[in-house]
Amino acid sequence: MRTDENKKMEALGGFCSSFYILCCIILSLPASNIVSGVVTVGGNDPGKECVFPFVYDKNTYFECTTINNNRIPWCATTSDYPQDKKWGNCPFTGPSTTGGNSNGAPCQFPFKYKNKDYYNCTTDSEKSKRLWCATTSDYAQDPKWGYCPTSGVVTVGGNDPGKECVFPFVYDKNTYFECTTINNNRIPWCATTSDYPQDQKWGNCPFTGIVTVGGNDPGKQCVFPFVYEKKMYFECTTINNENIPWCATTSDYTQDKKWGNCPFTAG
Numbered sequence: 001m002r003t004d005e006n007k008k009m010e011a012l013g014g015f016c017s018s019f020y021i022l023c024c025i026i027l028s029l030p031a032s033n034i035v036s037g038v039v040t041v042g043g044n045d046p047g048k049e050c051v052f053p054f055v056y057d058k059n060t061y062f063e064c065t066t067i068n069n070n071r072i073p074w075c076a077t078t079s080d081y082p083q084d085k086k087w088g089n090c091p092f093t094g095p096s097t098t099g100g101n102s103n104g105a106p107c108q109f110p111f112k113y114k115n116k117d118y119y120n121c122t123t124d125s126e127k128s129k130r131l132w133c134a135t136t137s138d139y140a141q142d143p144k145w146g147y148c149p150t151s152g153v154v155t156v157g158g159n160d161p162g163k164e165c166v167f168p169f170v171y172d173k174n175t176y177f178e179c180t181t182i183n184n185n186r187i188p189w190c191a192t193t194s195d196y197p198q199d200q201k202w203g204n205c206p207f208t209g210i211v212t213v214g215g216n217d218p219g220k221q222c223v224f225p226f227v228y229e230k231k232m233y234f235e236c237t238t239i240n241n242e243n244i245p246w247c248a249t250t251s252d253y254t255q256d257k258k259w260g261n262c263p264f265t266a267g
Contacts, residue, residue: 038064040077040088041110042117048088050075055082064090070175071168072119089119097135097146107133107148112140120168121148123194131166131194153179155192155203156225157232163203165190170197179205187224187234204234212249212260220260222247227254236262 038050053062054076064073073090081087094107110117111134113124121131131150136142153165168177169191179188188205196202209222225232226248228239236245245262253259 036075038075038090040075041091043074043077043088045077045086046088048077048086050088050090051077051079054079064092071177091137094121094133095149097133097148100132100135100144100146102135102144102146105135105144105146107146108135108137109133111136112138114140121194129193151190153190153205155190156206157234158189158192158203160192160201161203163192163201165203165205166192166194169194179207185234206251209236209247210262212247213263215246215249215260217249217258218260220249220258222260222262223249223251226251236264 034052036050036052040046040048040050050064052075053060055061056065056067056076061075064075066073069089073092074087075090076084077086077088078084089110092109094109096104096106098104107121110119112118113122113134118133121133123129123131126132131148132145133148135144135146139145151165151167155161155163155165165179167190168175170176171180171182171191176190179190181188184204188207189202190205191199192201192203193199204225207224209224211221212218222236224247225234227233228237228248233247236247238245241261245264246259247262248256249258249260250256
């Protein structure tokens with residue numbers, strides 16, 4: 001004979017089994033996509049809100065991503081990107097500005113200026129050719145702006161020496177946010193204007209090399225380029241050193257006369 005306790009246990013077991021099945025059904029349902037409130041600009045579906053999460057190249061994204069978009073954040077604008085291929089760029093905040101009329105407010109990207117969307121600082125319409133940006137999304141409606149921080153990297157050589165690098169810059173359809181050695185004999189270089197494809201202005205970037213031994217400044221890194229007897233060197237040289245490669249360890253060898261031997265393996 002079943003006791004009242006047995007009946008209670010059977011009833012509870014049946015409830016738990018039903019609850020377990022219900023949980024499995026719920027968990028097996030696809031996650032709901034959420035409209036984010038982030039309104040896109042550009043892309044092939046501008047003016048729409050981002051939809052998260054979305055799947056791209058077998059990865060799931062819960063926020064805007066810069067993958068395969070020249071470091072510009074973007075998102076899907078429908079719940080099924082693999083099928084719909086609808087997307088747009090996400091607005092984002094850049095560096096704090098100086099000067100202008102924005103009291104140090106940060107850049108807003110993209111910003112619209114003369115019916116064009118800008119995703120980085122520009123020298124357009126700036127007589128001094130200093131980089132600037134809008135600090136509101138629509139400059140025509142709310143003309144707030146400021147100057148962008150400069151890179152601080154002063155070029156040597158190239159066709160525009162003594163100028164600061166301008167980042168980012170576009171070369172051969174790729175966007176660079178730092179000096180690159182591409183097509184320059186492994187010597188880092190950068191653009192010195194905001195529009196390299198049009199201006200073709202560039203210079204080599206100073207860089208440090210291997211740690212020296214011997215010489216009069218051992219243990220210091222080579223500094224490239226350096227000038228010796230009116231010639232600029234971007235790598236170690238054996239000139240006037242009994243075929244032993246050496247380099248300067250300061251940016252001005254003529255003044256400092258600091259140098260060291262470059263470690264090498266005898267052939």
